[in-house]
Each structure stands twice: as structure tokens, then as C-alpha cells.
Amino acid sequence: MNLKTIGVLHVEEKETNNGIYTADDLQTLKLMAQHMAALIENIRLFESEKEHKQRLHMLLDYQQALVKETIEQDSFIGITNTVSELFSSSVLLFDRFMRPIAHSMYPLDNADVQLLIEQATYQVFQGRNQEIWQASMGDTEKKLMIWPINHGGDLLGHLAIHLNQNHMDDFFKLSVNIARNIFYLQFIKQKLVFDTKEQVKDGFINKLLVPNLINEEEIIQYANVFNWNLFLPHRISVLSFNFGNKVESENGIIEFQEKKTLLFNRVREWIAAFDKEILFATKGELFILIVPISIEKDNPREFWTKLFTYIQKWSKTELAKPFYLGIGGKTAAIGDYFVSYQQAVESQNVIINQFKESNFVLYDDLGAYPLFHHLKNSTSTRLFIKKYLSPILNDSDDKNNTLFQTLRAYLNNNGSIKETSEELFIHRSTLQYRMEKVQSLLDIELTSSEQRFNLQLAFKLNDIIDL
Numbered sequence: 001m002n003l004k005t006i007g008v009l010h011v012e013e014k015e016t017n018n019g020i021y022t023a024d025d026l027q028t029l030k031l032m033a034q035h036m037a038a039l040i041e042n043i044r045l046f047e048s049e050k051e052h053k054q055r056l057h058m059l060l061d062y063q064q065a066l067v068k069e070t071i072e073q074d075s076f077i078g079i080t081n082t083v084s085e086l087f088s089s090s091v092l093l094f095d096r097f098m099r100p101i102a103h104s105m106y107p108l109d110n111a112d113v114q115l116l117i118e119q120a121t122y123q124v125f126q127g128r129n130q131e132i133w134q135a136s137m138g139d140t141e142k143k144l145m146i147w148p149i150n151h152g153g154d155l156l157g158h159l160a161i162h163l164n165q166n167h168m169d170d171f172f173k174l175s176v177n178i179a180r181n182i183f184y185l186q187f188i189k190q191k192l193v194f195d196t197k198e199q200v201k202d203g204f205i206n207k208l209l210v211p212n213l214i215n216e217e218e219i220i221q222y223a224n225v226f227n228w229n230l231f232l233p234h235r236i237s238v239l240s241f242n243f244g245n246k247v248e249s250e251n252g253i254i255e256f257q258e259k260k261t262l263l264f265n266r267v268r269e270w271i272a273a274f275d276k277e278i279l280f281a282t283k284g285e286l287f288i289l290i291v292p293i294s295i296e297k298d299n300p301r302e303f304w305t306k307l308f309t310y311i312q313k314w315s316k317t318e319l320a321k322p323f324y325l326g327i328g329g330k331t332a333a334i335g336d337y338f339v340s341y342q343q344a345v346e347s348q349n350v351i352i353n354q355f356k357e358s359n360f361v362l363y364d365d366l367g368a369y370p371l372f373h374h375l376k377n378s379t380s381t382r383l384f385i386k387k388y389l390s391p392i393l394n395d396s397d398d399k400n401n402t403l404f405q406t407l408r409a410y411l412n413n414n415g416s417i418k419e420t421s422e423e424l425f426i427h428r429s430t431l432q433y434r435m436e437k438v439q440s441l442l443d444i445e446l447t448s449s450e451q452r453f454n455l456q457l458a459f460k461l462n463d464i465i466d467l
Contacts, residue, residue, distance in 0.1 A: 001037045006044075009033045055171055059178065062086045066182040074193070076102040076186055083159075083179045087172075090162040092116055093183065096155045098124055099273065120146050120160040147176060149183050156187040201226060205281040205288055208334075209236075209341045216334060228279055232292060234331045235300070236340040238348050239267070239287035239311070242322045260285070270314045274307060288341070293330055300362065308360045324351050325360035368460065381461055388458035391441040403441070406434045411456050415446065 011029060013019050021029075062082065069078040076093050084091040084104035090112070092103040098121045103113055123133040123146055133146040142162060149157040159180055204222035213219065223230045241263060267287055271280050279290040296303040308325055315323060326348030328340035343363040350369050351361055375381045392403040406424060410431075413419040421431045435446060444451045 001041045006037055006040055009036060052171075059086075059171070059175060062175075063178050063182075066179070067185075070182060070186050070189060074190065076183070079182055079186060080104045083161075083182075086175060086179070087161055087163060090116065092120060092160040094120065094124075094158040094160065096157055097269075097273075098158065101157065116144060116160065116162060119144050120158065124158060147180055149180050149187065151184050156184060159183060197226075201279070202281045202283070205279075205290075206283055209283065209288070209338050211338055213334065219334070226279065228290075230334055230337075232294070234337070234340070235291050235293060235296070235328060236331070236337060236344050237289040237291065237304075237325060237327045238341070238344040239289060239323060239325050240285060240348065241315070242324070266314070267311070270311060274310050290337075301365075304360065304362065312359075323359065324348050326351060327360065327362045329363050375461065385458050385462050388442065388455055389462055392438060395441060403434055403438055406431065407438050407455065408459055410435065410446070411452060411459065415452065 014021055065082050066079055080091055080093050080102040081104045084106045090105045093101045095101055100117055134143055144160055144162050146158055146160045148155055149159055208219050271278055277292055277295055281288045304327055326344040328343035331337050331340050347361050347363045350366055409423050410420045417428055421428050439446055
């Protein structure tokens with residue numbers, strides 16, 4: 001049939017004409033063979049059409065089952081199990097960062113999960129922006145196939161299926177596309193639910209972080225919705241990103257807003273992946289992180305350093321935007337949340353204006369710096385610094401500010417001649433000479449605790465102001 005052999009007509013011995021086949025016999029047999037070939041081809045086409053129809057009906061049934069899972073369930077477990085049953089293969093689902101979300105092992109067992117996760121992650125990170133990835137699993141019959149789950153250029157996750165190579169027919173490709181579309185719908189559904197919850201959360205966080213609570217009972221009810229115990233001690237942190245100079249053109253402004261929205265969405269995911277107990281919301285262009293004291297354990301600084309490093313890693317990977325993290329004090333009552341928020345904002349202001357070499361700080365570590373920040377632009381502050389430090393800064397015989405540095409070291413060592421001389425690597429007599437000159441220029445007595453306090457205060461204020 002169409003130059004392709006689909007069967008053989010075998011004829012035994014002829015009983016007449018001495019067993020000899022004539023030309024007419026051969027022509028008859030040829031016509032019979034062609035007729036039988038047409039019958040066989042028709043039967044094959046009928047069976048193929050019947051099988052194809054059955055597979056389409058089966059696929060339609062699975063599609064309906066998958067859609068039902070998206071309606072009845074919020075997770076991906078039911079969809080993953082149904083897809084695994086459809087392909088009779090092991091199936092794994094990942095998010096956009098290749099973190100496993102759900103899996104169904106068929107016919108493998110859970111001991112093979114980690115191997116499949118490692119293979120899929122390696123393949124995706126080795127070849128980005130592909131339509132399909134393949135990973136050999138150590139034998140010739142089975143391999144791991146990975147497809148992106150995306151729509152309109154927005155990557156939501158990855159689908160990995162462990163299967164035979166010879167299953168890659170048109171029906172298989174159609175089945176994969178249906179599975180990817182169903183997973184996409186579930187991702188979008190989760191995103192819509194998540195965004196709605198975030199809007200509600202942002203609203204009630206903004207009602208909580210005010211000087212005077214208007215409706216405390218309503219705030220407590222909102223907290224119960226998110227299974228959040230307001231009466232346990234927490235710490236509030238303020239996170240902000242430096243977006244640089246804003247552009248003036250209309251297209252530039254739209255692009256700028258799109259970048260901010262993308263970054264905000266990414267940060268939500270980063271924080272949720274780091275620790276699900278952290279409650280976060282937005283307030284203007286700030287991220288508000290509300291952290292239970294219990295997850296800090298006994299070392300708050302270690303916890304916040306780890307969180308800062310985690311955010312820094314992802315921000316460099318995604319958009320490379322510098323950020324600042326101000327961390328407030330502990331809460332003991334509902335009214336303390338606004339105080340902790342104010343402390344976090346103060347901490348962030350100190351970072352931006354004073355500690356430019358650092359990007360995060362705890363309010364508990366700042367000491368008097370927040371107070372100094374408010375005094376920064378005061379005329380009284382400038383006059384105070386001028387009175388106590390200008391004489392030694394303007395000394396014509398001291399071009400290298402030696403007296404300034406010596407006095408600071410002396411104060412930091414609580415007036416100890418021995419410790420100060422060791423720190424500066426100078427002789428005691430040299431130090432005493434300098435101290436006498438400082439007292440002469442400033443017209444003060446360094447033995448006075450009051451005067452030493454004034455000098456220390458002047459140094460602190462001098463650190464945060466441009467004279």
C-alpha cells in the first residue's frame with residue numbers, strides 16, 4: 001500500500017496445469033493482493049481512529065478531572081497526582097526558583113525524589129530560557145523531561161516528568177500542554193488569592209501602625225484571620241530599596257512603576273520562603289516585616305544577619321537594587337507596634353544618613369544616635385561642637401589633627417593614660433604633653449566628669465554633621 005509492504009499473500013501448489021502459474025494467474029493474485037491490502041489498510045485506519053478517539057476521550061476525562069482539582073483544591077497535590085496517573089510516570093512540580101512544590105512517584109518510590117529534584121535543578125540552571133530540558137537517568141529507556149510553566153513571558157514554575165523516550169508522540173505533546181495549562185491556572189488562582197489577602201493585610205497593618213488605635217477589636221479580628229497572635233512579643237522591621245533617580249518621561253515612569261511592582265512581588269516570595277512565620281505587608285514604598293521574637297531564639301543579631309544576607313543574595317540575583325533594613329525594638333502590647341515601627345524607621349534613617357557603610361542595624365544597638373539624628377540640623381548643635389572641638393581642629397601647629405585623634409582616644413579609654421598611650425603607640429610623657437595642650441586650647445579641666453561628657457557628646461555630634 002503506497003509502496004509499503006503491509007502483508008504477504010502466500011499461495012500453495014496449484015492443482016491444475018501441472019502446478020504451473022500462468023500470467024493470468026499472477027494477474028489475478030496481484031488484484032487479490034491489492035484488494036486485501038486495501039482491506040487491511042482500512043482495518044488499520046479504523047483501529048487507529050478508534051484508538052485515537054478513545055485516547056481523546058480519556059484525555060478529556062483527565063482534563064475535566066484536573067479542572068475539578070483546581071476548583072476544589074487550593075494546593076497542587078491533587079493535580080500532580082492526576083497528571084502522574086495520566087502519564088503513568090513520576091511527576092514533580094517546581095516553582096520559578098526550582099523549589100519543589102509537589103510530587104507523585106510512579107512507579108518509583110520516595111527514595112528517588114531527591115535524585116529527580118537534583119537532576120531537574122541542574123538541567124534548568126545549566127540551560128536557561130529553553131522550551132524543554134532533558135536529563136538522562138542512568139539508563140537508555142528512561143529520562144527526565146522538564147517544561148517551563150509560563151504565560152506571556154511570565155515564568156511561574158517547572159513541570160518534570162520521568163518517562164520513556166518513545167512516548168513523545170502528538171498525543172503526548174497535547175497531554176503535556178494540557179497539564180501545563182492546568183498548572184498555570186492553579187498558579188494564577190493562588191496568586192489572586194494571595195494578592196487579595198495581601199490587600200486585606202496591608203489595610204489592617206496600616207490601621208495597627210498608628211499613634212492612637214481607633215478600633216482595637218477590629219484589628220484583633222483581622223489578626224485572627226491570619227492566625228497571628230498580636231499579644232505575643234514581636235519585632236517590626238522596615239525594608240526599603242534604593243530605586244535611584246526617578247525619570248520624567250511618561251514611558252520612563254511606567255517602566256519605573258513596573259520594576260517596583262516586580263521587585264515588591266519578588267520580596268514577598270523571598271520572605272515567605274525564608275520563614276513563613278514572618279508577617280509582611282507594604283506601607284507606601286516600604287516593606288513592613290513583623291517577626292515573632294520566638295524565631296530569633298537567643299541571638300537576634302544572628303537571625304537578622306542571616307535574613308539580611310538572604311535578601312541581599314536574591315536582590316543581587318534578581319534586580320541588583322541596594323536596600324536598607326531598619327529593625328525596631330520588642331513589643332509587649334498592641335500599642336507597642338507603632339513604637340517599634342517608629343524605631344525601625346529611625347534605625348533606617350540612621351543607616352542612610354550616618355552609617356553609610358552598613359545596610360542594616362537594630363535600634364537596640366544605636367544608643368543615642370537616633371536622638372543625635374534629630375539634632376543634626378540644629379544651630380545649637382553646631383555652636384556646641386564649635387565650642388568644644390573647633391579650637392583643637394583649627395590649631396595652626398596641629399596640621400594632622402593629632403590633638404583631635406588623641407583626645408578621642410583618651411575619652412574612649414575613660415581617661416586612662418596607660419591604655420591611651422598603648423593604643424596610640426606613644427610615650428606617656430608625649431600623651432601628657434598633648435593633654436596639657438588640649439586643656440589649654442579648650443580652657444577646660446579633663447579631670448572633670450562633666451567636661452569629659454561634653455567632649456564625648458561633641459564627638460558624637462561631630463560624627464553625624466558636616467561642619
